[in-house]
Amino acid sequence: MSQLPTLAALPVTPITTETATLSPTPLPATWTPTDTPTTTPTSTPTVTHTPTITLTPTASLTATPMGDxxxxxxxxxxxxxxxxxxxxxxxxxxxxxxxxxxxxxxxxxxxxxxxxxxxxxxxxxxxxxxxxxxxxxLAVRNIATPTSPAPAIVDIPPIDDAPPVAGSISQRAIQIYRQGIQRGNNPAAFSKVGDSITANQPFLAAFASGKYDLASYGYLQSTIEYYQASFGRTSLAASNAFNAAAVLSSIWADPNACQPNESPLECEFRIHRPSIAIIMLGSVDMQLYSDTEFEAYMTDIVQQTMSAGVIPVLTTFPNREDFHWHESVVFNDILRRIASNEQMPLIELRDPALALPDNGVGPDKFHLSQKDSDQMILNLDEHQWGLTLRDLLTLQMLDTIRRSVG
CATH class of the missing domain: 2.30.30.40 (SH3 Domains)
Structure with missing residues (x-):
């Protein structure tokens, strides 16, 4: 995670330090004894000088100003x-x-x-x-809001009245995909966009390692082979520190890979040149932001993704009843609404996960539940573990897109 920028220090008024010196009191070089009854002579004492002491004044503290x-x-x-x-x-x-x-x-x-x-x-x-x-x-200021993210590399087609056909994707999504391919996007590449559920869990890792048994889903093997290079790739747009706002902010971009003022999303698209983005956000955002702000952030992510000639695939997220349940319902409805309004694909993970133990969520009430073994066995694991169910539904969506775009 990139470090936040360092704020400039407040100016501090310099302090002039005066050094006080104590002068030693002069003593006689010798001492002459007075007449006494004793005959024992008294020796001459050694003169000792008083040391100089430097006083250091205490610096005054600068109070932090209070604003509006x-x-x-x-x-x-x-x-x-x-x-x-x-x-x-x-x-x-x-x-x-x-x-x-x-x-x-x-x-x-x-x-x-x-x-x-x-x-x-x-x-x-x-x-x-x-x-x-x-x-x-306060005075009211009216500033025109940009109508679309810049720079846009494709002309986003208008929204059609006809809904997407079952088992395929919308013509609008296909048009965006084809424009992206014309501008150099890789048809066999997809990118992951998300928080720690995507970045820290072994999402799609079984398809990269080959440790899977498709069982009755054998028809998906050709799709695994087609997108092979992307399953195990580390995305610059997925991190355990991310939420929807961070994906759009250059502050959170990897300085070793990304250009100045480039967001993690823009950086990932420039370097990987995907044709599809698998996007799952909301589990962190529902703890931090209002539904209005989350919808604005997610709409921006979808718009920027389409502008890059990339098909945005939103994913709903599971949740447990004892952890921000109401917020999760609202935020998942936002994801469904954005996908529907833009006629973009949606992976509905939340609803089928409700049939899994603990709704497909692990003991931390946040990450998806997953098996201890890295071996995936379908026709079995997807009915037990949230992460395996996500892997299967994502693979099925990739297969649908691949077949739809021809």
């Missing part, structure tokens, strides 16, 4: 050039508890224009800051 608001998001908040997630990439990620000066707002007060005490300016989302002033006293 503070960053309250657990993971901070993105600072953007305009009041929308379409203003991508973000300028910076402002850390939690950073003080802000508010300078303007949108008409609905969903976004605020801010300035930090070290001079940075931009827009932040209202749900991730805590206000100390009445926002109605």
């Amino acid at each position: 608001a503070r960053v309250s998001g657990e993971k901070g908040v993105n600072l953007r050039t305009g009041p929308s997630t379409r203003f991508t990439p973000a300028i910076a990620l402002l850390e939690t508890d950073l003080e802000l000066i508010l300078t303007a707002r949108t008409a609905n007060s969903q976004w605020f224009e801010v300035q930090t005490f070290d001079g940075r300016t931009g827009w932040v989302y209202s749900d991730l800051i805590e206000l100390r002033i009445d926002p109605d006293n």
Whole structure:
């Protein structure tokens, strides 16, 4: 995970240090004894000088100024050039508890224009800051929102009235795919986009290692062979640190592989040149963001993916009743709505996972349940483990796309 940028230090007023010196009291070089009854002579004492002492004053502390608001998001908040997630990439990620000066707002007060005490300016989302002033006293600024991500390498076809045919994908998805191939995308490559469920678990790893038994799903073998190079590949758009916002932010891109101001999503597409993106996000986001912001982030991801000539395949995520159940229902409905509105493929993992033990979720209530062995046996494991079910449904979707695009 890339490190966050270091904030510039606040200026500190220099302190002038004065050194106080204690002068030694002069003593006589010798000492002459007075007459006494004793006849024992007294020796001459040795003169001892008093050492010099340097006093160091205590530096005064500079108080942290208090602004009109503070960053309250657990993971901070993105600072953007305009009041929308379409203003991508973000300028910076402002850390939690950073003080802000508010300078303007949108008409609905969903976004605020801010300035930090070290001079940075931009827009932040209202749900991730805590206000100390009445926002109605701020001026309203209207800024046109970009209609599509840039740069776009394909012309996204319009949405048709006809729904996708069962067992295939929409003509709109096929058109996007074909434009991407014309511009150099690899028809036999797909990319993984996601959080730790994708990055940290052995997602599709059995198909890369050959440790699987397809049983009655033998018809999928040709699809495994076709996409062989992508199953075990480490994606630059999947990480245990990612959520939907991070995928779009250059702050989280790998500096060793990605270009300046390039998001993890853009970086992955430039380097791997996939024709398909398997996208699964939401399990982290439902703990951090509102449903409105999550929908905006996911819509941006889908739009940027289509603009790259890549078919976005969204995946619903399983959840347990004792862990953010209500939020998971809402966020999964958002994924279904985006896929339907854009006529893009959807892997429905959540509903069939409800029939698995613990809804296909592991003991941490977050990651998918998985077997101890790395050997996959279908017609058996997909009825027990959430990860195996995801592997099978994803492979079936890849097979459907491969057959649909010809």
